[in-house]
Amino acid sequence: MKSTCAIELRSIWKGFERHTGQLLLRTHLQNWLGQQQQRKTEKFFALKNVSFRVEPGDGLAVIGSNGAGKSTLLSLIAGLVPPDRGYIRVAGRLAPLLELGSGFHPELTGAENVQLNAALLGVSRGRMKYIFDQIVEFAELGDFMNEPLRTYSAGMTMRLAFSVATHVDPDILLIDEVLAVGDHSFREKSFEKILDFRRKGKTVVCVSHDPSMARRLCDRAIWLDHGDLMLDGSMDEVTDAYHGMQSKS
Amino acid sequence: MVPGRSYIMECPAASLKASKGLYLSAISDPLPTENADHSIQWGGDYLFLMQNLILKDFRIRYRNMSLGVFWSLLNPLVMMTLLWFVFTKIQQSSIHHFAVFVLCGLVPYNVFTSSWLAGTSSLLDNVGLIKRVAVPREILPISIVLGNCVHMSAQILLLLILTAFTVGANWHWLWLLLIWPLEIIFVIGASMFTSALNVYVRDVRYVVESAIVILFWLVPIVYDFGNIPPKYADIYEVNPIAALVMASRRILLDNETPATSLIRNLVISSAVMLAIGWFAFRRLRGRFYNYL
Numbered sequence: 001m002k003s004t005c006a007i008e009l010r011s012i013w014k015g016f017e018r019h020t021g022q023l024l025l026r027t028h029l030q031n032w033l034g035q036q037q038q039r040k041t042e043k044f045f046a047l048k049n050v051s052f053r054v055e056p057g058d059g060l061a062v063i064g065s066n067g068a069g070k071s072t073l074l075s076l077i078a079g080l081v082p083p084d085r086g087y088i089r090v091a092g093r094l095a096p097l098l099e100l101g102s103g104f105h106p107e108l109t110g111a112e113n114v115q116l117n118a119a120l121l122g123v124s125r126g127r128m129k130y131i132f133d134q135i136v137e138f139a140e141l142g143d144f145m146n147e148p149l150r151t152y153s154a155g156m157t158m159r160l161a162f163s164v165a166t167h168v169d170p171d172i173l174l175i176d177e178v179l180a181v182g183d184h185s186f187r188e189k190s191f192e193k194i195l196d197f198r199r200k201g202k203t204v205v206c207v208s209h210d211p212s213m214a215r216r217l218c219d220r221a222i223w224l225d226h227g228d229l230m231l232d233g234s235m236d237e238v239t240d241a242y243h244g245m246q247s248k249s
Numbered sequence: 250m251v252p253g254r255s256y257i258m259e260c261p262a263a264s265l266k267a268s269k270g271l272y273l274s275a276i277s278d279p280l281p282t283e284n285a286d287h288s289i290q291w292g293g294d295y296l297f298l299m300q301n302l303i304l305k306d307f308r309i310r311y312r313n314m315s316l317g318v319f320w321s322l323l324n325p326l327v328m329m330t331l332l333w334f335v336f337t338k339i340q341q342s343s344i345h346h347f348a349v350f351v352l353c354g355l356v357p358y359n360v361f362t363s364s365w366l367a368g369t370s371s372l373l374d375n376v377g378l379i380k381r382v383a384v385p386r387e388i389l390p391i392s393i394v395l396g397n398c399v400h401m402s403a404q405i406l407l408l409l410i411l412t413a414f415t416v417g418a419n420w421h422w423l424w425l426l427l428i429w430p431l432e433i434i435f436v437i438g439a440s441m442f443t444s445a446l447n448v449y450v451r452d453v454r455y456v457v458e459s460a461i462v463i464l465f466w467l468v469p470i471v472y473d474f475g476n477i478p479p480k481y482a483d484i485y486e487v488n489p490i491a492a493l494v495m496a497s498r499r500i501l502l503d504n505e506t507p508a509t510s511l512i513r514n515l516v517i518s519s520a521v522m523l524a525i526g527w528f529a530f531r532r533l534r535g536r537f538y539n540y541l
Contacts (some may be wrong), residue, residue: 016539079289079383081538093292094383102381107309119301120382122293148312 005091006172006203007054007077012086014047014072046072047083048227056092056171057201059194059218061208061235063242068224070207074098074174077205092171092203095121100178101157106150110141110160113149117161121168131167138193139163140186154181166193173197175206179213191216211239289385298384299392306396321403325355332471344473346502349408349415353501354470354494356401356408357429361436361490362461364397368440369457372448376541386534387527390440398433405429412501419504428496428507428515435489435519441526445533448540468494486510489518 046069054060062070075081076088078096103120104113114135118128136145139159149157158181165173179190194204194217208214214221214235221238223230225245231238314320332351336342344350371393372379372386379386412418447453467484468491469477477485485491492515496507 075380075538080380082535096381096383098381099377102377105305105309107312108305112305112308116301116305119294119298120378120384122291123297124294125297128297 005053005089006056006058007091007205008087008089009053009076010051010087012047012050012076012088013045013084014069014076014081015043015045015084017043045227047076047224050086050224050227050229052222052229052232054203054205054220056203057198058220059198059204059206061206061214061218061221061238062224063208063214063221063238064224064230065246067226069227070224071098071176073224074176074205074207077172078174090172093122093169094172094174095165095168095170096174096176097161097165097178098174098176100154100181101149101161104149104157104161107148109148110139110145110152111136113160114145114164117164118168121164121170123168131169135160135163135167138167138189155183155186158182159186162190162193166190166197170202172203172205175204175208177207177209180208180210187213215239289383291383291385293384295388298388299395302388302392303396303399306393307399310396310400318400318403321400322407325352325359325404325407328355336471346415349412350473350498350502351471352408352411353498354468356404357432357493357497358465358468358470358490359404360398360401360429361432361493362464363401364394364433364436365439365443366454366457366461367397368394368436369443369447369454371440372444372537373451373541379537379541386537387441387530390444390530391437394433394437394440408501416502416504421500421504421506424500424507425497428493428500428512431515431519432489432493435515435522438519438522438524438526441530442522445530445537448537449533464490467491470494474498486514487518489515489522492518 050069050073062073064070072081074096075098076083077090078094078098079088079090103117105116108116114132115128118131118135123131139145139162141156141159144152144156149160152160158178161178162182173194175194179187182190191213198204198217204217206214206217208217219235220233221235222232223238223242230245231241311318329348329352332355333348336344336351337347368390371390374393375389378384378389409422443453443457467488469485474482474485474491474495485495492511496511496515499505499507499511
């Protein structure tokens with residue numbers, strides 16, 4: 001049977017080695033020459049046996065405290081890093097909005113960054129001409145489009161990044177906590193854009209510490225705690241359980 | 250329909266569904282090696298992306314320079330003048346057109362070394378792209394090297410103009426269209442190799458810097474290949490940068506076709522270097538994210 005889900009994760013494990021801070025030749029030589037037991041490095045797991053599915057049109061919120069594995073999860077879905085074990089299936093074109101201004105260069109102007117970032121997201125030359133004006137219009141940055149990005153505030157950078165990510169016509173939008181820096185009117189506008197997205201049957205996965213925002217954008221949630229998937233259910237169910245746990249400890 | 254990304258499932262499904270006790274045992278016993286080959290599925294416009302990356306490199310390089318491309322010409326001009334002074338005024342050299350002779354060596358050497366250095370640090374300089382944008386990683390060293398070659402084309406132009414005025418142009422110049430692209434292929438291969446290695450061992454950059462200094466004297470820049478004792482001559486034949494310098498001199502100074510053996514060596518070494526770089530990069534790219 002052909003599954004129709006947008007994102008499927010089955011038994012995903014992802015760990016990082018603890019020693020990766022030291023990357024000097026000396027360390028490698030020591031490891032190589034040294035005793036075998038020293039070579040065994042400690043691993044810590046950002047995600048432990050995580051499985052879930054997201055259907056097209058779903059809005060999934062990922063909640064959890066710092067270090068719970070939320071960003072690692074989004075990186076895995078975005079395909080930036082392979083899991084140690086498990087299976088990931090992503091159907092459709094992705095637009096990740098993982099960190100403010102990732103893929104942007106501070107010395108380039110807003111307009112040049114739009115070109116570069118859209119090209120990085122896979123937009124073709126022909127389509128670029130078509131969407132460029134839409135991106136500029138949505139970002140509402142006016143004359144700042146021709147100023148270098150280093151003169152932008154965090155909110156302005158976010159406007160540009162959000163505008164590019166939503167105009168490349170993705171099927172799945174990944175948002176990692178970036179909308180928080182926008183002002184009220186732009187937030188409302190971007191919420192409306194995201195909801196419009198979902199009405200068209202597209203998928204949104206977002207990480208947020210702001211429960212009111214998550215409630216508006218998503219109807220489902222998963223709760224991660226130290227890499228374990230604690231609960232997967234409706235928004236209310238999961239946020240209640242999460243807040244219950246938070247207040248207990 | 251976009252296919253899913255599937256990864257090797259190393260352990261039986263039963264133990265993965267396991268309870269806490271079983272996953273603790275999975276921690277004490279280290280996991281199987283990670284998927285070394287991690288290919289990123291990116292269905293975009295490669296040509297448009299490459300063009301944008303080169304353009305970005307070019308814009309950043311020249312945005313804050315009032316003299317722009319002049320800086321790219323200053324270095325070889327200063328070196329040429331210095332070497333010309335040392336080797337014609339202090340040490341009498343019998344070589345004709347010594348200034349052009351030196352430039353014939355300096356320009357290919359500069360193109361190679363500056364591209365190699367920029368390529369080596371290309372991945373570390375673009376951590377933001379690697380960790381946050383799902384774009385094929387190979388495109389980074391390749392676009393940095395090509396962008397650098399665009400920047401260096403001013404030096405190549407300088408060499409051609411100077412040669413045209415002193416020695417004169419000839420039809421053999423067309424050979425340059427074959428041998429200089431070979432150099433670019435060679436440096437792309439070398440950069441892919443060292444940039445991937447540089448992610449794991451950050452000292453690689455310094456090794457490259459030292460290698461560049463050694464290379465200056467191992468390539469016949471300030472001396473003629475003819476002066477090299479025959480027993481060492483073979484080493485020069487297999488050194489692709491030396492071969493390139495020798496071929497450039499044959500074409501520009503002697504108005505002759507470069508030797509077939511030289512061309513053959515250049516083709517072989519460029520192809521081998523590209524293959525080594527490509528395969529090393531593919532083997533190492535899976536863990537870039539963890540190490541950056």
